[in-house]
Amino acid sequence: MSGGFEADPWDALRRFTPARIALGRAGAAQPTRDLLGFAMAHAQARDAVRIGLDAERVAAEIEGLGLEVVRIASAAPDRTTYLARPDLGRQLSAASDAAFAARDEEGRISREGRFDLAIMVADGLSSPAIERNAAPLLAALRPWIAAAGWHLAPIALATQARVALGDAVASRLGTEAVLVLIGERPGLSAPDSLGAYLTFGPKPDATTDADRNCLSNIRPEGLSYERAAFQIAWLLDQALRRRVTGIRLKDESDRLIVEGRLPEPALLPSG
Amino acid sequence: MTFRHSIGATTHVFRDLKDLMAKATPPRSGDRLAGIAASTLAESVAARMALADLPLQRLLDEPLIPYETDEVTRLILDRHDGAAFASIRSMTVGAFREHLLSPACDAARLAALAPAITPEIAAAVSKLMRNQDLIAVARKCSVVTKFRNTIGLPGTLAVRLQPNHPTDDARGILAATIDGLLYGAGDAVIGINPASDSPAILGDLVRMLDEVIVRHDIPTQSCILTHVTTSIGLIEAGAPVDLVFQSIAGTEAANASFGVTLSLLREAEAAAQSLGRGTVGRNVMYFETGQGSCLSAGAHHGVDQQTLEARAYAVAREFSPLLVNTVVGFIGPEYLYDGKQITRAGLEDHVCGKLMGVPLGCDVCYTNHAEADSDDMDNLLTLLGVAGVNFVMGVPGADDVMLGYQSTSFHDALYLRQTLGLRHAPEFEAWLTRMGLLDEARRLRTAGRDHPLLAAPALAA
Numbered sequence A: 001m002s003g004g005f006e007a008d009p010w011d012a013l014r015r016f017t018p019a020r021i022a023l024g025r026a027g028a029a030q031p032t033r034d035l036l037g038f039a040m041a042h043a044q045a046r047d048a049v050r051i052g053l054d055a056e057r058v059a060a061e062i063e064g065l066g067l068e069v070v071r072i073a074s075a076a077p078d079r080t081t082y083l084a085r086p087d088l089g090r091q092l093s094a095a096s097d098a099a100f101a102a103r104d105e106e107g108r109i110s111r112e113g114r115f116d117l118a119i120m121v122a123d124g125l126s127s128p129a130i131e132r133n134a135a136p137l138l139a140a141l142r143p144w145i146a147a148a149g150w151h152l153a154p155i156a157l158a159t160q161a162r163v164a165l166g167d168a169v170a171s172r173l174g175t176e177a178v179l180v181l182i183g184e185r186p187g188l189s190a191p192d193s194l195g196a197y198l199t200f201g202p203k204p205d206a207t208t209d210a211d212r213n214c215l216s217n218i219r220p221e222g223l224s225y226e227r228a229a230f231q232i233a234w235l236l237d238q239a240l241r242r243r244v245t246g247i248r249l250k251d252e253s254d255r256l257i258v259e260g261r262l263p264e265p266a267l268l269p270s271g
Numbered sequence B: 001m002t003f004r005h006s007i008g009a010t011t012h013v014f015r016d017l018k019d020l021m022a023k024a025t026p027p028r029s030g031d032r033l034a035g036i037a038a039s040t041l042a043e044s045v046a047a048r049m050a051l052a053d054l055p056l057q058r059l060l061d062e063p064l065i066p067y068e069t070d071e072v073t074r075l076i077l078d079r080h081d082g083a084a085f086a087s088i089r090s091m092t093v094g095a096f097r098e099h100l101l102s103p104a105c106d107a108a109r110l111a112a113l114a115p116a117i118t119p120e121i122a123a124a125v126s127k128l129m130r131n132q133d134l135i136a137v138a139r140k141c142s143v144v145t146k147f148r149n150t151i152g153l154p155g156t157l158a159v160r161l162q163p164n165h166p167t168d169d170a171r172g173i174l175a176a177t178i179d180g181l182l183y184g185a186g187d188a189v190i191g192i193n194p195a196s197d198s199p200a201i202l203g204d205l206v207r208m209l210d211e212v213i214v215r216h217d218i219p220t221q222s223c224i225l226t227h228v229t230t231s232i233g234l235i236e237a238g239a240p241v242d243l244v245f246q247s248i249a250g251t252e253a254a255n256a257s258f259g260v261t262l263s264l265l266r267e268a269e270a271a272a273q274s275l276g277r278g279t280v281g282r283n284v285m286y287f288e289t290g291q292g293s294c295l296s297a298g299a300h301h302g303v304d305q306q307t308l309e310a311r312a313y314a315v316a317r318e319f320s321p322l323l324v325n326t327v328v329g330f331i332g333p334e335y336l337y338d339g340k341q342i343t344r345a346g347l348e349d350h351v352c353g354k355l356m357g358v359p360l361g362c363d364v365c366y367t368n369h370a371e372a373d374s375d376d377m378d379n380l381l382t383l384l385g386v387a388g389v390n391f392v393m394g395v396p397g398a399d400d401v402m403l404g405y406q407s408t409s410f411h412d413a414l415y416l417r418q419t420l421g422l423r424h425a426p427e428f429e430a431w432l433t434r435m436g437l438l439d440e441a442r443r444l445r446t447a448g449r450d451h452p453l454l455a456a457p458a459l460a461a
Helices: A011-016 A032-050 A055-063 A079-084 A094-105 A127-148 A165-173 A225-242 B017-024 B029-033 B041-052 B056-061 B071-078 B093-101 B107-116 B119-127 B131-140 B170-182 B199-215 B228-236 B252-257 B262-275 B305-317 B339-355 B374-387 B410-420 B426-434
Strands: A069-073 A118-122 A155-159 A177-183 A194-200 A212-218 B003-007 B010-014 B158-161 B189-192 B222-224 B243-247 B285-289 B323-327 B360-363 B391-394
Touching: A011 B170, A032 A079, A032 A127, A032 B374, A055 A069, A055 A127, A055 A155, A069 A094, A079 B029, A094 A165, A118 A127, A118 A165, A127 A177, A127 A194, A127 A225, A155 A165, A165 A177, A165 A194, A177 A225, A194 A225, A212 A225, B003 B017, B003 B041, B010 B017, B010 B041, B017 B041, B017 B119, B041 B093, B041 B119, B056 B093, B056 B119, B071 B252, B071 B262, B071 B305, B093 B119, B093 B131, B107 B339, B119 B305, B119 B339, B131 B339, B131 B374, B158 B170, B170 B189, B170 B199, B189 B199, B189 B243, B199 B222, B199 B228, B222 B228, B222 B243, B228 B243, B228 B262, B243 B262, B262 B285, B285 B305, B305 B323, B305 B339, B323 B339, B323 B391, B339 B360, B339 B374, B374 B410, B391 B410
Parallel strands: A069 A155, A118 A155, A118 A177, B158 B189, B158 B391, B189 B222, B243 B285, B285 B323, B323 B360, B360 B391
Antiparallel strands: A177 A194, A194 A212, B003 B010
């Protein structure tokens, strides 16, 4: 008996697209190799969504950069609720809200306040995206923040969080700008992409995606940490000076990139 | 007006018709998210019992969204065929379910009834149906549409070839198109979801697809899935546009969030008709829909997502589309949580569309944050094949590398044809035979290296 696999003699077309073409077949079905390859990609993506963030480890890594970390959670108590109720993922849990209030009463927000920037690091839909990429991205971003002299609030490390939870964090910390680094919905090609959302003047329940600037696919195989840090710093500099983000702030940072070389942190126009 | 239904010592009270319809809906996360779902399973069944006793006439008399404030409600009521309705006027929703399932209610009767069936009537009766009823009734309906081929004939299945590329690379899209054609896909449409909305790029893509169709004399049509205003612009600029695409929803406000009104859709259809590019028919519109879109746009008026989805089919029906595609699992788990909810929604959407005389196909699909996998898709695909769905998607390896979700593959369509004996659109089947891609038993034959479809100049080594 010969095997059931029948190849497609047009596999040369594969060089034109990442799509799964010229797979060949076994009867009507996909060959075993592709069946299992697809199953593995889906399993990795599903695991990225379902497995909880190792927040201890991520907090330790961020603190290792010399940054203070505040652990918070959204009002979604578990992963199942988080997936079904995006509204809860946009609100602070009662405990986190109380923690911010206590901090405020101790004077640690009002007295030390007037931060220029809040950063929320959030699990979103992919915990591996955060475990792998958050600390290295912050490390790349730190020199830009230092060079610009921006006063950075403690890093909020959030679980069961949606992007808009950052709006609530910014309002508790009294900052006008908030940067959210969050795990993106995993695709079959990459389960660990990190997204960055910058918002100026966020208002909980009123701010929409059109009010934010977004960088996507931040990971070593996609948008590099160094390049992402530069683009974030450029957008932040513009946002703080022009007091706007979203569709009215177009990312023109590439004008400062000469022959593929990123500028030095001191070289932002207002830096 | 309030509805009550008593079971033993418990009386379930429903505030109004909208509340009754929402609570009668089988469980789904979107209605919970909207805060309108039944709070217990018993309450949901009690709502179904009360709904079963409701005369159909009441669904006409009490619009769920006011006539004065919503142009979709006005469209539904202004177009309602009172003469066709006369034969079911005296029925309750429960009796109507039984009528639909009776042998007397055949394809001809169902076609005659379609103009009498409003979205609310279709949604209400489907809420009383089990999955087997949704399949059995849909299977009796026949909605046939034509442009360069004939789609929806009993015993046939068409496939939308979806050759998307993350950066709209023309050669990448052409490679996936040829792969799909060699797998016998593409009779519903060759339809690209572009990453760009640049008219120059989209014009190049529509010309490229037209060249493929003309060079190989393929009895099919192309479509660029961009906003209607962009398509109108392409038509005015002389591009060879076959079908005009638009996402639509079931309320005026949700359509506004998509940037469309009924009058803009009329303008778009007229623009497509002006080109006269169809050969066997004049159905020129391609619509996509999906449960949850109104809630997502904050435009749901407290109405359940399934009824709102059926209202989108009333919008579609107005423009005699070639294809209407419910993209059932794309929106995510906050609207349809898992494989069970996606399956139920796909079957509901299909039967509601067919009852209303709309050519329903289905993008059987899921995202990676939904509680669903390929097995769930196999199940829904098979059920829809049995139910007589007009068309499904064909995406290389089921993995859409542009939109980042999983749909059905060219292989999946082959499986469905082979298992259920479903044939292509007849004109397309004849073409596949001429091209040597089907054998005498109408099984797919693998093309050789010298096949004409592989001789595209743009893809030369």
